[in-house]
Amino acid sequence: MSVFLQHNFRHLRKNVVARHFNSCNRTPMSLARNHLRYGGLRLMSSGTPVKKKNIIRRVLGFGVKTILGVVFLAGCAANLKAKSDPGFARVFDFWTTAFPIFVQYKIAENYYANAPEEETEKKMQELHEKFAPRVRDQVLRMGGFFQKHAQFCSNMSDFFPEEYLVWMRTLQDKAACPISNDEAKRLVAESLGRPLDEVFMEWQEEPVGSASIGQVYKAKLYDGTIVAVKLQSPGVEEKFRLDIATVRKFCAFAVPQQVPWIDEIEKQFATEFDYIGEAHNLNDIATNLEAHWGDDIYIPKPYMDLCTREVLTMDFCTGGKFIDRIKAFFRQHAKRTGRKFEDLEKEMKERMQDPKFKFASLEDKSQENKMMYWMTVGGDLYNNMFKLCYNYSLGFIFRPFEIEWSLLPVDLGKTLKLIMDVHGHQLLIDGCFNGDPHPGNLLLCDDGRLGLIDFGQVKRWDDATKIIFAKLQLACHHHDKEEIVRLISDEMKYKTKEMKPEVLHLLANFYFDCHDPNWPCGRHMKDVVEWIDANDPILEVGEEFVMAARCIMMLRFLGKAFGVEIKISDSFAPFARECLRQHGVEYKLLDA
Helix, strand or coil, rough: CCCHHHHHHHHHHHHHHHHHHCCCCCHHHHHHHHHHHHHCCCCCCCCEEECCHHHHCCCCCCHHHHHHHHHHHHHHHHHHHHHHHHHHHHHHHHHHHHHHHHHHHHHHHHHCCCCHHHHHHHHHHHHHHHHHHHHHHHHHHCCCCHHHHHHCCCCCCCCCHHHHHHHHCCCCCCCCCCCCCCCHHHHHHHHCCCCHHEEEEECCCCCCCEEEEEEEEEEEEECCEEEEEECCCCHHEEEEEEHHHHHHHHHHHHHHHHHHHHHHHHHHHHHHHHHHHHHHHHHCCCCCCCCCCCCCCCECCCCCHHHHHCCEECCCCCEEEEHHHHHHHHHHHHHHHHHHHHHHHHHHHHHCCCCCCCCCCCHHHHHHHHHHHHHHHHHHHHHHHHHHHHHHHHHHHCCCHHHHHHCCCCHHHHHHHHHHHHHHHHHHHCEEECCCHHHHEEEECCCCEEEEECCCCCCEEHHHHHHHHHHHHHHHCCCCCHHHHHHHHHHHHECCCCCCCCHHHHHHHHHHCCCCCCCCCCCCCCCHHHHHHHCCCEECHHHHHHHHHHHHHHHHHHCCCCCCCCCCCHHHHHHHHHHHHHCCCCCCCCCC
8 A cells, every 4th residue: 555655646746746837837836835725635545635624634633643652751751760769759749640630620610611500519529529539649648748738728618628628637637747656766866866765764656646747756754744756757858848849830830829929938938847946936935925825825845955956845735636625515515416516517517608607706706605605514413413412412421423524615706816816916016926827736735725836837027027017907907998008019018910909908808807798709718819810910929928828817717617707907906006006106097
């Protein structure tokens, strides 16, 4: 067949050239134009002329096959390099998982852009169910920055579907970290420069907690003090830096408006890998706060002689996670009412997703919890009345009954207010605040105090920055739109493409205060981010304020997890006024 085609092609070419040059006196260039215009040459394999459409189809087919071949060869080469280069392997692993998932979500988003809402939600639900387990496995396998970011996102019910949030929440204090028990003891001894049994009288083999960069062990000093020993995983800093660089490149391609935030977070993460620095942060934060809330909060004391860059030894906080304690009460409540806790939790989440749902204020939540407290106490007294009467009469002679008392509810309104006050003081008075107050870092101690842990990401502000932030909080508190726009653009140095006042006003309120139901972009974080990007994209952010925005977002989402809408400026306004007065600043809204 090939010989036949070559023969006919030569024969055809000879006749065509002769006809065009001899009878039409055409130039080679005009001949080429004619071939393109009238359909090209004929291949006589079947005696039928090959039409222009068929030629295009063959060319495209050849191009697609070439591209696929190049992609295949590139994939093989990348796979071989990944086996020999661990750093490249992480990058390759990320892109080969994240990029296809991103593409499928974007295709679905564009395809169903004008479809009915129910049809769109159904398709998105299918994608969530399909990809959430895959993303979970990827995050657990890679660890590092990806686990840290999952912890940050674990309470963002406005932004992430429940299929993702379920496994993200499990990482709040139980992130996978590949250190065996024997290796952990060896690393601690090497870092401290002494055998383990010379430093600790007892060492608990299993870790009591794990994080994205290390693990925490329980031990006892020779003076009887119970301590927590935090150990950094070997090589984790290099992984973090590589991961952040990878995520930055992905964001530059997929969501470029997030790049400035990633840049500042990268700078702040650099401090998290020095445990001596974190020990100093613990001392500084404790000094700043315990003078005001010493009876209400607990911050572990570090033992500086047992701290190195990789090991942090501090007092052990007895108690449990803030969220776990609250869930324990509601599990008890669900059991007494004959319901499953999971059904109760699901019902609450569905109610909060309803646009008509009214979030409670801190005061409303406090009143609600006080009522639950007295109902629980009253129920216990009623149910145990016979046993109590017997125990305090015949029980003195005969064996008394054992009485089981219910777990009392946490005063959510009071506790959330304390959390807001503590962070308002850190930001506006101390200028030294924790940029990572995710739920796993908030504990309820056995003595009733609020435990604050994990101060690796502490941001420090100078007086000028505190003053700017204080002005913004007062402007938000008094709803002064013009002043808010001036502060966010002129003093905080946020830049958008067109500098639209309505976008700047919304941006400032969203990141540094609270959500307004009257906004034109919906109530969820995802809707707000997409609206800003569509109407006036962010080009630059005030680097000094990125960690404050991160801190505030975490506090707001913590409140929303319990049905509480926290207006940051209402909580921070007293500290903002105190800040301005301390520095002798005259401001038009100071005494408004």
